[in-house]
Amino acid sequence: xxxxxxxxxxxxxxxxxxxxxxxxxxxxxxxxxxxxxxxxxxxxxxxxxxxxxxxxxxxxxxxxxxxxxxxxxxxxxxxxxxxxxxxxxxxxxxxxxxxxxxxxxxxxxxxxxxxxxxxxxxxxxxxxxxxxxxxxxxxxxxxxxxxxxxxxxxxxxxxxxxxxxxxxxxxxxxxxxxxxxxxxxxxxxxxxxxxxxxxxxxxxxxxxxxxxxxxxxxxxxxxxxxxxxxxxxxxxxxx
Amino acid sequence: xxxxxxxxxxxxxxxxxxxxxxxxxxxxxxxxxxxxxxxxxxxxxxxxxxxxxxxxxxxxxxxxxxxxxxxxxxxxxxxxxxxxxxxxxxxxxxxxxxxxxxxxxxxxxxxxxxxxxxxxxxxxxxxxxxxxxxxxxxxxxxxxxxxxxxxxxxxxxxxxxxxxxxxxxxxxxxxxxxxxxxxxxxxxxxxxxxxxxxxxxxxxxxxxxxxxxxxxxxxxxxxxxxxxxxxxxxxxxxx
Numbered sequence: 001x002x003x004x005x006x007x008x009x010x011x012x013x014x015x016x017x018x019x020x021x022x023x024x025x026x027x028x029x030x031x032x033x034x035x036x037x038x039x040x041x042x043x044x045x046x047x048x049x050x051x052x053x054x055x056x057x058x059x060x061x062x063x064x065x066x067x068x069x070x071x072x073x074x075x076x077x078x079x080x081x082x083x084x085x086x087x088x089x090x091x092x093x094x095x096x097x098x099x100x101x102x103x104x105x106x107x108x109x110x111x112x113x114x115x116x117x118x119x120x121x122x123x124x125x126x127x128x129x130x131x132x133x134x135x136x137x138x139x140x141x142x143x144x145x146x147x148x149x150x151x152x153x154x155x156x157x158x159x160x161x162x163x164x165x166x167x168x169x170x171x172x173x174x175x176x177x178x179x180x181x182x183x184x185x186x187x188x189x190x191x192x193x194x195x196x197x198x199x200x201x202x203x204x205x206x207x208x209x210x211x212x213x214x215x216x217x218x219x220x221x222x223x224x225x226x227x228x229x230x231x232x233x234x235x236x237x238x239x
Numbered sequence: 240x241x242x243x244x245x246x247x248x249x250x251x252x253x254x255x256x257x258x259x260x261x262x263x264x265x266x267x268x269x270x271x272x273x274x275x276x277x278x279x280x281x282x283x284x285x286x287x288x289x290x291x292x293x294x295x296x297x298x299x300x301x302x303x304x305x306x307x308x309x310x311x312x313x314x315x316x317x318x319x320x321x322x323x324x325x326x327x328x329x330x331x332x333x334x335x336x337x338x339x340x341x342x343x344x345x346x347x348x349x350x351x352x353x354x355x356x357x358x359x360x361x362x363x364x365x366x367x368x369x370x371x372x373x374x375x376x377x378x379x380x381x382x383x384x385x386x387x388x389x390x391x392x393x394x395x396x397x398x399x400x401x402x403x404x405x406x407x408x409x410x411x412x413x414x415x416x417x418x419x420x421x422x423x424x425x426x427x428x429x430x431x432x433x434x435x436x437x438x439x440x441x442x443x444x445x446x447x448x449x450x451x452x453x454x455x456x457x458x459x460x461x462x463x464x465x466x467x468x469x470x471x472x473x474x475x476x477x478x
Binding site: 072229232 | 337338376377457459461471472
């Protein structure tokens, strides 16, 4: 936990927070926090700063806090992914949040097993839990937005063209594709298929919506490897 | 399984192989392989090519095979990592193999829990198993070499200077570091610390061995995210 995320409900005065539950437990047992120690803190969707431990109890602790820095710059990216299997979904949400993705669409595809849409991980509280873990890892506060689209065709026909317009719009697809373009700090729309890729019909619909196919060379990467590889190739900003 | 890896022991004639066990099971149940179907094959540490299914039985199947392509170009990289915790080690071996790493040193660090060195995953057969999975994913045949170094100081003092000499020698460390350099196709030595980073003493020893500290910006990445990010920033080759 490189950052302690704070919520409006934690504030007992404008400069003092009281935290309990998972964050309190983590600070007591893992960090062995003592009164007087300082930690990085950040308000959800707000500024970063520092917190100094005042009191530590069995069930909660208090910090005096001050905020002075903006969170890291977000990626100018609209990321669209075929829904991964649950274990990979979990890690993908955390990694996307860590890398600075702020808008993620999870869509259907022929190769997405129907059962994946029933996973408890897609409940809003579970999604939020994994996004928060990703933010705490990176030291970021801005919560990403996750959009679920269970039906491929309506999304790609009705929504995607407007999303893609005036952006560098790409679909990572290993076949009949141009090499991945150079890093540029510009609005980007990027679609990544399921393991095994989008099927030809889907690639055609994505092209019609304005996305150009790109590849990463001869090696076929797992989706969860492709995400950090693509993001670090497409954007020049150090994360 | 994007590639079926073949071993010398599979060959019953120079152009015919018989495979059983995991690979046979996978082809029967997941791919539902039929006689006449063609698959990508590659000989371990050899060429890539195609195999056509001839016969399929309960316990084995045969393929007629021909080889015509070199495997993907390896990364000119000597990767040194503080030993990750077992679950992450597993994924790291697979990801490193997938991305084209051919030499990986797993070393000790203050923040590496002693128990990690006792994991059964460090047995040669388990290491090999995960490397092969990574190769099958990428469509590569060249098996990486893994070097275990349980003692940090002798490795960094006695071996590392010679390894690093005449290479672009770097240690990914978030503090007091230069930004990650641009992509270049050149021999590189890269050290990545444990979660929480190398301690100051270790960073100093790595510098003495000739490694320069680099950072990836304000976001702190997990080790398993940092590996694909660093490799895709440091090398221009599409994978």
